Every structure is written in C-alpha cells, then in structure tokens.
C-alpha cells in the first residue's frame with residue numbers, strides 16, 4: 500500500500516515546498532519510505548533536500564515521452580527519503596502536453612509504477628492550477644492544502660476547491676482532501692488567530708498541528724537540509740513532526756500505511772543518518788501505536804467529496820484496494 504499525496508495551492512509562497520520537504524523528512528524519520536516528487540520547475544524541493552536538478556531525464560520525460568521514472572529517483576542523505584528531482588525542461592511540459600491524448604494521466608501512470616518502492620509519495624505542486632497540478636491531482640490519492648496565516652488566506656481557496664471537485668468528477672473520483680495545514684502562524688498577532696479560526700470554520704479537516712513562522716524554517720533550504728535535520732529541536736521541526744504524526748495516525752486508522760519498521764528501509768539511503776537525526780529519532784520514540792487515532796476524519800471530509808467517493812471508481816491503481824474501501828466508507 501502506498502499513499503500518494505499532492506501538496507497543492509495555486510498561490511505561491513504559502514509553504515507548499517517547505518511543508519512537502521519537512522513533512523517528508525518527518526515521516527522518513529518515523530521509519531517510512533518516502534519519495535518527494537518535485538513537480539515545480541523552480542526546483543525548490545530538489546535543492547531543499549540537497550539534490551540538484553536532473554539533466555538525465557525525469558518527470559518531464561515521463562510526462563512528455565512516457566519514459567519510466569525508475570532511474571530518475573535519487574537517494575538523499577536522509578534515511579528513507581528519496582527525491583525525484585525536477586528537470587529544467589519541466590517548465591515546457593505544460594505547453595507540450597496541451598495537444599497530447601489523455602494528457603492529465605501521464606503523471607499518474609509514471610507514479611503508479613513507483614508505488615511498490617514507497618509507503619508515501621508527496622508531490623510538491625507548482626503555484627498554478629495548470630496541467631502539472633491537474634496531473635498531480637489526477638495521480639494522487641489525497642491532497643493537503645497549505646494555507647498561510649495572512650490576510651488573504653482564504654482568497655483563492657474556493658477556486659482550488661472547485662478545481663479539486665472538477666478533478667474528482669472527471670479524472671480521479673477517489674481523490675480525498677486530507678486536510679488544510681496552517682503555515683507561518685505568528686502567535687504574537689491577532690491576525691494569525693483570526694485566520695486560524697476562519698480557516699477551521701470553513702475546513703473542519705484542518706490539521707491540529709500548526710506550523711509557526713520560524714526563521715530556522717526559512718534558513719534550512721539554503722543548507723540543503725530539511726528542518727528535521729537542520730535544527731531538529733526548533734519549533735518548526737517539532738511542528739512538522741507533530742504534523743507527520745497526525746498524518747500517520749490518520750492514515751494508519753485506515754490501514755493505508757504500514758507500521759513503522761524497526762530499521763528504516765535502505766530505499767533512498769545514500770549515507771547514514773546525521774547525528775542530529777539520530778538524536779531526534781531517539782528523543783522522540785513515538786510508537787505509532789500510542790499516537791491517538793482520529794476517528795472523525797472521514798466525517799470531516801466535505802460532503803461533495805464523500806458523495807464523489809461513493810461513486811464507481813474507474814481509475815483504481817492495483818495496490819489500493821484497502822484505500823478504496825476505507826476512503827469509500
């Protein structure tokens with residue numbers, strides 16, 4: 500079983516990439532085999548995990564030429580975390596795909612082939628609702644929406660929700676909105692609290708974990724390390740560990756991901772984990788069994804989504820039987 504999750508919001512600068520990379524590293528630290536797919540030609544996720552843009556072929560070739568992605572997946576220095584780096588050519592994919600048949604399913608085909616190698620695949624979407632994001636939404640099982648705690652936070656979310664509904668109706672009936680993540684929360688301001696209250700009232704499936712505004716989170720990418728390695732005891736790292744544990748609990752409540760392995764898988768392992776990572780793993784022995792499971796999450800999926808999810812499901816990947824059951828419940 501593998502869960503593919505797109506991190507999407509057509510607004511730029513809301514924390515998609517930071518959340519993709521930090522969450523992925525937090526999940527990998529819990530022993531899961533995680534792949535980050537950098538679907539943004541800006542390559543921020545690629546550099547944030549210390550990888551470089553890949554000239555050898557990758558997502559672009561998979562989308563445009565239907566080449567398999569197996570050789571494009573790269574290990575990172577973090578145990579259990581792999582990256583599918585973006586390619587410089589990806590920027591042209593949106594245009595080149597326009598005239599292609601079944602162009603919305605190219606990423607799905609490519610990523611489905613990688614499912615057996617990973618427990619979770621997180622797709623970092625570009626800041627638009629173009630073909631790359633639509634491909635990601637068609638390829639994934641779930642979507643997480645990072646929302647920045649700022650004045651116009653909700654602006655654009657109705658457009659995004661509408662796009663997700665269109666994808667559910669036409670391309671991917673199984674697509675579930677896993678939740679909204681509040682990012683760049685500033686506890687000193689009333690604005691952050693007001694935005695949090697408003698977002699929670701519109702999106703009951705907003706994660707409990709809230710990501711604080713933190714200089715360390717902004718600094719981490721320039722060191723090519725996720726926050727969980729760069730500064731594992733910082734408030735930002737702790738928030739992303741909390742988010743990861745919340746996600747793991749929700750997915751495990753439906754048997755969508757396996758129990759943690761005693762030893763992290765060798766998948767995507769280039770070298771031993773850093774001392775800092777070992778320290779944080781040792782200091783946070785959160786057995787998954789002790790993480791409270793959330794029973795409310797199916798109930799909090801928007802009604803439109805649940806309606807869609809009970810309809811016949813034509814695009815079912817071979818390994819997602821359990822997910823189909825639970826998501827359709």
Ligand SMILES: Nc1ncnc2c1ncn2[C@@H]1O[C@H](COP(=O)(O)OP(=O)(O)O)[C@@H](O)[C@H]1O
Pocket residue numbers: 510511512513514515516517518543626682683684710711712713714716717718720735
């Ligand atoms: N919680 C945070 N605190 C401080 N800075 C942040 C935080 N999250 C993201 N940033 C910074 O804000 C900018 C935009 O974040 P990013 O994750 O790249 O957004 P997106 O991928 O949605 O465009 C980046 O410079 C990033 O380092």
Ligand SMILES: [Mg+2]
Pocket residue numbers: 515516517539543624
């Ligand atoms: Mg980004």
